[in-house]
Amino acid sequence: MITYFFVFLAVLAVASALAMVISKNTVNSALFLVLNMLSLAGLFLLLKAQFLAVIQILVYAGAIMVLFLFVIMLLNVQDEESLFNKFRLKYFVAFLLGVGVFSQILYSLGSFTDTLPTVSSEMTYVGTVEAVGDVMFTEYLLPFELTAILLTAAVVGALIVAQHKIKSGATND
Secondary structure (H helix, E strand, O other): OOHHHHHHHHHHHHHHHHHHHHOHHHHHHHHHHHHHHHHHHHHHOOOHHHHHHHHHHHHHHHHHHHHHHHHHHHHOOOOEEEEEHOHHHHHHHEEEEEHHHHHHHHHHHHHOOOOOOOOHHHHHHHOOOOHHHHHHHOOOOOHHHHHHHHHHHHHHHHHHHHHHHHHHHHHOO
């Protein structure tokens, strides 16, 4: 059963990544990126990396995607077409069903040819909070701090650009 979930989440991750790149609408691309990040969080859960799965959802699918959507909405001010007018539920359900069927085909082929991988029992320590914290605050402290400074600068820059557009728009009217 775990192998089936792995194949389903892996196919969902690849399919949502392809849909993100192929989609012409930027908001839909961002939503496909959220779906991709959620499927990666599911893969982390299957690998018993609970901390990484929660961080994947909170930081990447939550905070970073809010920044992406903020920038997309800021740059597409003239496009006032609602997302829900373009979004069709039947296409989303068809996409998920297609991913499910393709996952079942891959799982069947993997079971038939005995090529499905097994997860080592030594992997239970890798995704714990203790293991991630130990590595993050010893070996990767400088990149961790630089990333925090970079993300803070990106937020401040986005706010300055948004305020500048609001002020310049008010003087033109």
